[in-house]
Amino acid sequence: MKTKFAVLLFLLLILTSFSSLSFAQTELPNTQLLLMHEDNVIPYMSSKYESALKDFVKMVSDAKIERMYNVIQTDIFKYTVIIQVTDFDGLAKYFGMSDEVVNKIGKDKFEKQMAKFDGCYDSHRNYLMILRNDLSYKPEYGLNPDEGLNYRHLDYFYVVPGKEDEMLELIKEYKKLYEAKNIEEGFRVYTGSVGTELGLFLFVQPAKNRIDFATLSDKQEKILGEEEQKLFEKAVSITQKFEHHDGQMRPDLSYRKK
Known part of the structure; x- marks a missing residue:
């Protein structure tokens, strides 16, 4: 029961975010805070989970909820919902908007939808x-899902x-090397914050697919x-621990304004 409540509460947080994701920005801020919800889905339940998530997208779309989120799936059946938020202070405000969202969707409809996730992870x-x-x-580079660069090479x-x-400092040198060599493709760097292991640096490179x-x-x-090898x-x-995963952005499971 506690687990189900936690998931319900988090999905309400998704719908009450104060900052929307944009794929058409010409200038990006130096840093962006991201709220992540990670489900470790049981492989044989992945079809049921994806079906429930698609139904969730339809529900919020029909209710004309004004928020957006992305979903990425990794090769070990981790599904992560990614929500851009404004700042740490803004996180506290999410908890006060739950009733408004539920009432807009309808309490019974919302609870029936949430029950579809039971047993999936x-x-x-x-x-x-x-x-x-x-x-x-x-x-x-690769931010717009319509461009087809939805594969993600993830190095932790x-x-x-x-x-x-x-x-x-090494990352800054790495970036300068890419600039000097005028590499066509881009990469993104993420650092861990609240709820992650200390010292986490994540490098993400988009492509069409693994090949x-x-x-x-x-x-x-x-x-x-x-020069790259030396860096x-x-x-x-x-580095005391390294992990690599293949990921796939899932526009079909994500929600963005049309």
């Missing part, structure tokens, strides 16, 4: 990430405590040369 969590556009290279670096500033990424990666390595080795030397 064995755990879930909420956390915050910070998108560092100032450290990213062409951060707008968990830095040795006390080495965070050193990693920041397309491998082709682009080979091309970039030839252009960037030994990577320096990053690894201050």
Whole structure:
């Protein structure tokens, strides 16, 4: 019961966000705070989960809810809802708007919809990430799902405590190298915040699919040369844990204003 209530509350937070995601921005802020809800979906229940999430999208669309969110699925059946929020102070305000949203949708309709998620996942969590556009290279690259660059190459670096500033400097050098070599494709950098392990740096590179990424990666390595390899080795030397995952943005499970 507690788990079900937590999920219901979080989805209400989605609908009461104060900042909408935009894919047509020409200038991005230096940093963006992101609220993340991660469901660890049971593989054989993934079809039921996706069906429930699509029904949820239809429900909020029919109710003309004015908020937006994106969904990414990784190769280990983690589905993460991504919501851009304004600031830490704004988070506290979300909890006061739940009744308004439920009344707009209809309490019975909302509860029936939430029941569709029962049994679909064995755990879930909420956390915050910070998108560092100032450290990213062409951060707008791949943002628009209509462009078809919905594959995501995800590299997670968990830095040795006390080495965070050193990693920041390495990222700046990495970005300068991309700029100097005029690489066509971009990457985004995220740092962990509330609810994540300490020292988390996430590098995200979009592509059409995994094969397309491998082709682009080979091309970039030839252009960037030994300088990139040296920077990577320096990053690894201050990293205590590394993870890689393949991800796929799911526009069909996301909600955005038309």
